[in-house]
Structures are given as C-alpha cells and as structure tokens.
Amino acid sequence: MAKPLVELRGIIKAFGRVRALDGVDLAIECGEVVGLVGDNGAGKSTLIKILAGVLPPSAGEILVRGQSVSAWDAARARAAGIETVFQDRALAVQQSVMHNIFMGRELAGRFGWLKLSEERREAERLMREVGFTSKDLSPRSIVGRLSGGERQGVSIARALYNRAALIVLDEPTAALSLIETAKVFGFVRQARSAGRSVLFVGHNIHHVHAIADRFVVLDRGRIALSASRGELPSAEALITFMERIAGRPAVAAPAGDRV
Amino acid sequence: MSPLRHLLDVNRAPLGTLAVFVVMMAVFFFADPRVFSQWTIYRSVLTTLPVALFLVVPLVFVVTAGEIDLSFPATMGFAAWSFALVVHAGLSPWLAVAAGLVTGTLLGFAIGSLVVRFNLSSLVATLGMGFVLRGVIQIANEGMPIALTSLGESGLRRIAAGFVLDVPAQALWGLGFVILAALLYNRHRFGIHVKFVGDNADSAREMGIDVDGVRIATFVLVGLGAALAGILSTLINYTWWPTAGEGYFLPVLASVFVGGTPTWGGVGTVAGGATGALIVAFIETGVVGAGLSGFYVQFFDGVVIILALIGHRWNQPRYR
Ligand SMILES: Nc1ncnc2c1ncn2[C@@H]1O[C@H](COP(=O)(O)OP(=O)(O)OP(=O)(O)O)[C@@H](O)[C@H]1O
C-alpha cells in the first residue's frame, strides 16, 4: 500500500495540566475521506490545529508523504498542500471577501506588489463555484457584512482554491442550511473523486456517516475507534458506540507523565 | 457596485478628512481673505509639515496592526542625536544621514521586539521605552544642544530642505514618502498583512502569516520615519536639541486619528493621516492668521479633533 498522505504518531498536547491529546496516532490515505467525531472537548479541534501547524504538539511526530517534518508551522502546512477550514473560520471581518480568500497566499508579482485584478477574477470564479447566489455580493464586499453561512462559504472557497492534497473541515456544516450542507458534501465528494483527501469533523453523526470512508472516534484525547465504512455499515452503530464511551469513566492517566 | 461608487466607498475615511480640511480652510479664508491668499503662509506650513508626515504615516501602519508606538518622539530625538554627532565630528553629512537612519531602524526593531517577544502592551511598553531613550539623551547631554552651523552650506541641506520654485524641497520629499507608503499600505503584500494582523491576529496566524514579524516590521517603519523626521528637523534648525521630537508627540497622534484611522486596528488610511497632519498644521497658522491670539490654538485643536472623530464614527461602520 502506498504511503499515507499524512500521518500523526503519538501526538500529545498538554495545556498546563490538561491533556487535550494523549497519544494520538492517525493516518490519512490519499483520496480518503476520514470522519472525525467525538464529544465536545474531546480534542478534535486541537488535533486539527496541530495538523495545520497552528499549535505545536507537546510530543509526537508528523509525517507528510512518509517524510517526518521538522519545524512544522502554518505556512509549511499550507505549502505541503493542507488547507484547513477552522472551527472559528479564521476570517478577517473588516477586509474584503477577496482578500480573505487569498489571506496568507496573496497573488503578488515581483517585490510583493499585489495582483489585485487577478485576485478579483479568481475570487469571482471561486464564489460562483461555492455557490454564492446573492447579487449584492462581490469579491470586494466586506466579510463583516456577510451572514454566518456566507462567511463559512468564504472560508471554504479559500480551502478549495489551490486544489490542496488534504482539506480539513472542522464542523463545516454547523451554521449551514440543508441546501448549503448538501453543497459542502458535494465539494467533499468532488475532492475525493479527484484523488484528494478530506478530514471531516462533525457532530451530526448521520452527516459524517453519509460522507466518510472511515470513522475515527476521539474520546478525551485518545482514539477510541477507527473503523472503515465496511466495519460500521450504519450510522446507528456509530451512535451506539459513541453513547457507550460517553457513559464510561475516563481512562485514568496520571497527570504529568510523558510530557 | 459601479467602479466609481466603489472608489468612493473604500476611500470614505480619507475623503471625510479631506472634507474637514476644505471646510476648515474655507472658514479661515472667510475670516481673513488677505492673509490666506498669500503664498507665505502656505510656505511656512510646508516647511515644517513634512517632519510630521514622516511620523504620522508609519504610525498609521502601527495602529492598523492593532498596536501603538508612543516612543516615536524619543526615537526621533535619538536618531537625530546620532546624526548630529557625526556632523559635529566633521564627517560627511551624508554619512550622518546613514548613521541616523541606522539608529532609528535599530531602535524601532528593539522596541518592536520588546513588545512582541515579551508579549507586552505596546501602549505601556513604548511609553516606558520613550522615557528610557529620552532619559539616556538627557543624561548624556545634560540639556546642552549641539550647534551644527556647518550644515548651512552643505549639499545635503540644499537637496533635503532647499527650495524648488519657492516650494520647500522637504514638502516634495514628504509627498513622495506619503505616496510610497500609501502604495505599500494598499497595493503591497505587507500592507494587507498589517491589516490582517490588526483585524484578527489569530486568523492571520492560522493562515500562515508571520504575525510577530509583521508587528515588529511596523515598529521598524516608525523608527525609520522618526529618523527621517529627526534628521529633517535638525537640518531645518541647524541645531539639535536634547528635547528634539517632544513637540510632535500629541499633534502627530492627533493627526493619525483625525485622519480617519480608527483605534481598534485592521483598517486605516495613509492619505487620511497625511491630510490629518495638514489639518493640525493649519490650525495653528490659521488661528493666528485669523487674528486670534496663540492662546486659542489648543482650544481649536481640541474642537477639530472631536468633530473629526464624530464625523469618522458616523462615516465608517465597525465590523466585528
Ligand atoms: N488554548 C487552550 N488552552 C487551554 N486549554 C485548551 C486550549 N484549547 C483547547 N483546550 C482544552 O482542550 C480540550 C480539547 O479542546 P478542543 O477544542 O480540541 O475540543 P473539540 O473536540 O474540538 O470540541 P468541540 O466539539 O466543542 O469543538 C478541551 O478540554 C479544552 O478546554
């Protein structure tokens, strides 16, 4: 089997005495959609931030295409083809849609002068692709004037722009209507059929089950289950499993070790 | 939105500032048409205004990045001091300029690094750094100025602060500085990064922008501008004073905000800041020119600041 696109090995993340992640191993294959689920506070967003290079892990290793990476940060993660839609959406609300889409990846010529008309054209195309329907919205609209769902659309447009190898979506459908949610599923399927990978975080188990090839359940910083769709054919089976671990006491981990 | 509407919309803050300036000048002109139709009054404003421009414009970047730098008067005095020392030692004035610029840049870098690396409030930290720098100047000079009469016939002075058709050369340099800075602010990757950092530093970091580096760079810009301002004001006066820069503290800060750059970061305007400096410079000239005593200057300063602020608040919504 080919090397996984990204692999996390033994990731630990401690915030003071709190262990948000306690030894997580996770591999994402090329062209695979992984659904990551878990209770509030299970550590999903923390895991994603480590993958995106926003947070440094306290311990553990990150491998991209089989190569161990050092000095992992957000710029390197994006350069390696990992695009993330963060739970907080990571938008600058006083700036235009177009500037947000190209945030941290501006189209610029020599000496860093911006190619604004090119950014505008590309932003227009992406906005059509993501399905912005309102005629009042243009690439130059200020994000602060947009609705919650529209802001999410900007964030998704940004992740779609450079055909990333891995798209990470942290609760992308939380603020979306049914129609908008269906659109997001469409993007995920499109990405998969183009051979790209997706890591999809969600609280709606039916949504996650409908879209993912493999399910990973995170429970208080540890992976409680990793099962393929074949092993877990119905959403109900996944829900039953999650209910079972929610009722179980946490695995007692003495504070302070392995940090 | 039509291109013209868009242009008016994105420039609403500097246009508002321009409107304040035009109204103010109209009032002055009405009060004393004779004084205000003479070139001399404009020439005298244009002689000293550029010094303020070199300070106001970089501060627009710092404020947009969500920070403030209150140490710029001391940085200006310090950089001008190193300029004066080199000139006083009998070396080339051009070498002195280089010394001043290097000093200003290094001080800006040091102040920015202090704020960013130790994660300090820039308001308090730069206030402290301002006192430290001014303190060093005072300790070393014990209040004594450095006279630089040799600057009078130097080529540097002719180029930097001479006259071009009765227009002070520094006004042209100042204008060039403003245009370059406005391009950097509006059309360059650095400018948009400054806005991202001031708008939402967490988002900027998540998108891979070097937030700390951008913040430090804005302080370096202030250091560089303060050095230019200090060198220019020393050139105009042939003398360096240990208090050099102090007089610019409040007028320069007022210009930034009168110009339409809000205090909360993420947005701002270079052109507006420059116009704000023009407004503040003309209040003094205008009040005296209109026949009122100099005691009225501060009062009118305050009135214009408040009115401009109310205007901008009404003109510019805040998005969260
Ligand atoms: N910056 C931080 N400082 C301290 N603790 C943190 C920090 N970020 C996260 N945590 C803690 O780490 C744990 C995991 O948080 P995380 O945001 O990863 O959860 P999550 O699974 O994404 O939850 P949700 O479903 O609510 O989004 C929580 O207990 C949280 O309080």
Ligand SMILES: [Mg+2]
């Ligand atoms: Mg989360």
